[in-house]
Amino acid sequence: MIAVVERYATESCLPLELRVGVHTGPVVAGVIGTHTFSHDLWGDTVNVASRLESGGSADAVHVRETT
Numbered sequence: 001m002i003a004v005v006e007r008y009a010t011e012s013c014l015p016l017e018l019r020v021g022v023h024t025g026p027v028v029a030g031v032i033g034t035h036t037f038s039h040d041l042w043g044d045t046v047n048v049a050s051r052l053e054s055g056g057s058a059d060a061v062h063v064r065e066t067t
Contacts, residue, residue, distance in 0.1 A: 001018060001020070002018050002020075002060070002061070005017070005059075006018075006059060017059055018058070019053045019054070019056050019057070019058055019059075019060065019062070020053060020060070020061040020062065021049040021051065021052030021053030021054070021056065021062050022049060022061065022064065022067055023045050023048040023049040023052060023063075023064040023066070023067055024064070024066065024067045025043070025045035025066075026043060026045060027041045027043040027045050027046055028041070028042045028043050029041050030042070048064060052064060
């Protein structure tokens, strides 16, 4: 994914960067809506992965040690 985004950013002259956060653990999944369905995940696992992503360097995959 990172290589594809880097290549596309270069070809399109757009300032694109990608950060990925990975953590493993239990989550709760659900469907929201009655007419237009949307799927979502909740829980501490999702929150940790989000913090890894948002606090990490651009163009890198950040993986929790427990994963």
